[in-house]
Amino acid sequence: MTVVLGVDPGLKRVGYSVLEQTNSGIGLRCAGLIATDPTVPLGERLADIFGSVDDIIREYRPSQLVLERILFAKNVTSALLVAQAVGVIKLAGARHGLEASEIGANQVKLALSGDGHASKAQMKKMVVLLLGLHRAPEPADVSDAIAIAYAHLSGDWSRS
Template sequence: MRTIGIDPGTAIMGWGIVEQHAGAVSLIACGTFTTPKQMPQSERLVSLYCDLVACLDQYKPDSAGVEELFFAKNVSTALTVGQARGVALLALGQAGVDIHEYKPMFVKQTVSGYGKADKAQMQEVVRLTLRMQTIIKPDDAADAVAIALCHLYNAPMLQRIKDARTT
């Protein structure tokens, strides 16, 4: 199973693709899509959409984990992140990717075993899980890989629940 994780943002959107094959989990690719601060918001969203569509076309994930917007001190920031999430959900939906959304604390709990893990702890757990020599940088890409791992770990249970509802 190939899974993409998305850490939504308008200035920087992190993405990471992991794959599980014969019980082994490996990192396929990760990175960020960025938009200049001076670019109009509508153009930033179009740019993010086009970048994500190209990524989906290249890597063809089966499923996706997208970080939910959980809390924001700044309403303006919450709105722009919400718009970036909408763009990601649209691109994933149009590509026919099975989408699941996760709160940041759930991602941390699932991947590290501790729901209040900090960025450094999460990066180290991701590095160890994927047997990498160095941590993933930038933070947005590392967060996206953690989201992808979270979904990969939860996918079997989600499938059993889905199957139980259809019988």
């Protein structure tokens, strides 16, 4: 059995999911959101993210960790803040012997829908369909984290 922790990184909101792959397919163990308080200092927010990811790893014991690769096309200042969060998430993994891999947003879309430019609505539908859920988890960061872990498990890149 492979258990993968998928993370949609951010500073204000970190989506996460734990998926397991068994002989009968890929199933959802849990998914949720780590939200940090924008009014507290950055260091404390990073410590909150680190502590939460550490807790999740202790509870679910994933054997793999995958994060969506940061794009900085939109806002470079924001990308540098998200990268700081990525640093503490990877650190949490490394302290449990997990080396993080990264997957691009387009790879995730391609793996779930066959279309590297699938819409957000289409991706939500595929998450619901592929994991046998009643509806897509909210907010979108959680659904995205599920898609990231699913793509990692289903793609060729999960075996590299």
